[in-house]
Amino acid sequence: MKKIYALLFTLITVLFLQACDSNALKIYLPKEYIDDSVVEAFEQEYGVKVEIYQFDSNEIALTQARINRYDLIIPSDYAIEEFKAEGMIKPIDWDKIELKKDGFAESLQTILDELKANGFDLLEYAVPYFWGSIGLIYNHNKPEVEEKVLSQGWAVLGDHSITKMIYDSPRDAYMAALFANETPITMSNATENDIKAATDWLIAAKGPNTVVESDEILDKAAGNAVPYDVAMVYSGDATYILQDNENYTFYIPEWSNVWIDGMVIPTNSRNEDLAYDFINFINSYEQNLANTMYIGYSPVRQDVLNTLLEDEEFVFDERIEYAFNVDVTLFSYEVYRYDNKLKGWIDENYDLFLLK
Numbered sequence: 001m002k003k004i005y006a007l008l009f010t011l012i013t014v015l016f017l018q019a020c021d022s023n024a025l026k027i028y029l030p031k032e033y034i035d036d037s038v039v040e041a042f043e044q045e046y047g048v049k050v051e052i053y054q055f056d057s058n059e060i061a062l063t064q065a066r067i068n069r070y071d072l073i074i075p076s077d078y079a080i081e082e083f084k085a086e087g088m089i090k091p092i093d094w095d096k097i098e099l100k101k102d103g104f105a106e107s108l109q110t111i112l113d114e115l116k117a118n119g120f121d122l123l124e125y126a127v128p129y130f131w132g133s134i135g136l137i138y139n140h141n142k143p144e145v146e147e148k149v150l151s152q153g154w155a156v157l158g159d160h161s162i163t164k165m166i167y168d169s170p171r172d173a174y175m176a177a178l179f180a181n182e183t184p185i186t187m188s189n190a191t192e193n194d195i196k197a198a199t200d201w202l203i204a205a206k207g208p209n210t211v212v213e214s215d216e217i218l219d220k221a222a223g224n225a226v227p228y229d230v231a232m233v234y235s236g237d238a239t240y241i242l243q244d245n246e247n248y249t250f251y252i253p254e255w256s257n258v259w260i261d262g263m264v265i266p267t268n269s270r271n272e273d274l275a276y277d278f279i280n281f282i283n284s285y286e287q288n289l290a291n292t293m294y295i296g297y298s299p300v301r302q303d304v305l306n307t308l309l310e311d312e313e314f315v316f317d318e319r320i321e322y323a324f325n326v327d328v329t330l331f332s333y334e335v336y337r338y339d340n341k342l343k344g345w346i347d348e349n350y351d352l353f354l355l356k
Contacts (some may be wrong), residue, residue: 024049025274028061029074030261033130034282035294042281048274064223071269072278075117075259078171080126081338089125089264097127098280104128105302107328111258113333127279130297131328132235133259133333134172135252137221137242139145139347145229146249153253155180156230158205165231168214170350171336172257176232177201179255186255186334192345199349203356212354221245236297238323243296243316250323258326258333298326 018294027034031054039050050300053070055061064074065088075083083089095144101109101123104268108131115122122128134158138149148156154176157164171187177198178185185194206212220227221241226248233241238250265275281287285303292299293314299305307326308314 022068023271024051025072025271025278026053026064026070027054027072027074027278028055028070030055033074033261033295035291038282038287038291038294041287042278045281046274046277047129050278065266069268069270070160070266072162072275073264073266075264076336077120077122077262078336078338080262080264081120084125085266085338088267090267090269091124091321092127092265093276094123096276096280099127099283099301103301103303105131105298105300105305107326108260108300109297110328111260111333111335113328115260118337120337122260122262126260126264127201127283128300129263129282130236130262130292130295131258131260131300131326132297133252133256133328133331134167134175134232134234135238135250135256135323136230137233137238137248137250138230139226139228139247141226141247142229149230149251153161153179153255157210157232158201160207161208162229163209163227164211164213165217165228166202166210167232168212170346172232173202173353174198174346175257175334175336177205179253184332187336187339187342188334189352190342190345195342195345195349199353202353206353206356218239221248234297235323235326236295239296239320242320242323243314249319252326252331255332255334258328258335260335296324298324 025048027050039052045049055064058075061073061075062079062082108128112122112129136149137206138145140146144205145162148159148162157166157176170263174195175187178190178194216236217231217233218240222244224247226243242248242250263279269275279320282291283300285301288299289304289307292304292308300340304323309321315324
């Protein structure tokens, strides 16, 4: 009889925990990519618990989403396309979305329109969260460094006479290598031989004055420190660095990548209605403004962008405005797309680059 009671107790406990678990909104997003106060405000307004889970890369997010259950995931554009291809996310019901498309930032809408024209309507399965580009911060106190950056673009990362940081990301490192060519090569047109040649270029770019890092630059460049003459950074990270460092300027070369991170609803979401509530909450003017000020990337709302561009405590000089207000009319760009064959070539060769 005791065994029966024990079994019943265990079963009731499991069912109770599952019931509690199902009442929480589970959000899966990149590390340090949301203002905690915004999450807390949502919890208070809706009387629910939000559980935040964080990932280091889109590839990890894809793997974990196949075996775990989340209500809302925030991956990048190419990962959204892969989620869609695998049938892992639901189409967005735009009748439930309060932020209408005519409220998007102008450059964001331009990118979305171009993506759709090229066969991928991101808005069919995602609601934009943040977006931006990638470029180079450089020490403008050294005229020779500034001249090289402005004249050579991504090719400056192959210069051994300066100290430099290559961003530790296969997608971004190969973007730089392909665009460093005299005739830039886009990812969408790259062949296996192009990737091998880009690998050789990246290996040749390494040397005693070169590091391969990622978010470490945020700490290293704090307080006007100048750890490198040139470093690859995302536009939002550049905004953060430039607000704290007078020695750097941000520059987007003639060719670069742009990206859009979006909120998607998995097919196995337990709390779809609550996920829509959260999407509308965080993309409301007030919360989008708060979240953007905390994160620093370009907001999806044009009115939020306008407000922050007029905020002299947030955008207090032209360097920061250039990094925060990404203007896609000033450079040629590409959005990284889901391409399994290309991904395989890059992953295979990137390890060779890191090991050299």
